[in-house]
Amino acid sequence: MISVYRSGTSILHRLPPGLKLIGFIGLSLLIAATTTHLLEVVSASTFVMTGYALAGLGVRALASQVLSVRWVVIFMLVPQLLFLPALDAVTNTARVVLILALAALFTMTTRIPDLLDAAERAASPLRRVGIRPESVALLLALSITSIPVIAGFAATVRDAQRARGIPAHRVSFAVPLLIMSLKHADDLADAVSSRGIEQ
């Protein structure tokens, strides 16, 4: 779901990232607050599709984003169908999928360095309390890049335990995962220090 940037020259690509982020937050809030009926779902999906068209991203890009959240759809839809009327369950799921598709549109049209620059500017008032804005940007960038790495560690630990026939036990799963993650953090620290990036 954390999709890569798709290069382009559309109006969505050229919007300043800070403004785009505020707009995106506002639109997510609007969809989250208002989309409760079928008609609103239809109009919100039309809106999201228009956004994809504006960005020069076709139906295929939208479909691949929706496909990539299929587990979210299943995990949301099945329990909701048990507790709620079918229409409400579908509407609730559609609302989440729409917001996720909008989030993906934001991610696909915004380069992460631009976003981090915007975060750095937004964090500049923190200088007064002794926090350097550059450290905030570095922290956010390192966190984003660590997510796929640590997800890989989790898969490694799971596979290793499965290969040895150990049932998924949470303590024996979490401890190796924590050790691998903290070692990765220390490797990152060495890499950052060796590049002379000051803290």
Add this chain to the structure above:
Amino acid sequence: MFKQSAWDVRDTTRVAAFAALIAVLGLPGALPVFGGAVPITLQTLGVMLAGTILGPWRGAAAVLTFEALVLVGLPLLSGGRGGAGVFVGPSAGYLIGWIFGVFVIGIIAFAGSGRPHWWRTAAACITGGILVVYAFGIPLQALVTRLPLAETALTSTVFLPGDVVKAVLATAITLTLWRAYPRAFSRRLTQRQPVRTDVAA
């Protein structure tokens, strides 16, 4: 320009790794209760561990970083939720409670010196990870869902068994980690090695 603080690159990367770890713990399907309005998740376990391993300030920084990524729009909360919407939804108070909760966990868990003790770690996870989080979560949930406070508190008791299990797990994991990899506990590491060796010398 060097900052006059104990914070160094290693702390930044550990905070980043923990923020990513909390995100990864939300990746498998959460256990939704009441149609997924406020899902039960392993992410609370990650929050508790951030407190018991990183301590109050670094733990709170890890949770804040994770929530900043959620706010920016990455769908990292369990069940693939993310974006500003979750900060106005029924679970908003729990997200705010995490930040204060992890701080309290760190303060209690790191109150003594030396190795972590099971009773102090367990007390930290229950106080910070359950009481503080609920103290923020339940009133805000009542506000968002328009359900009276008492009823909201009653419905929230369905999370209590899961949260107690997670506090027990967090305690067991913290003590096992101490035996397996004491370097994980950054504050205790700096206490044992007060002088950093200079490689360039």
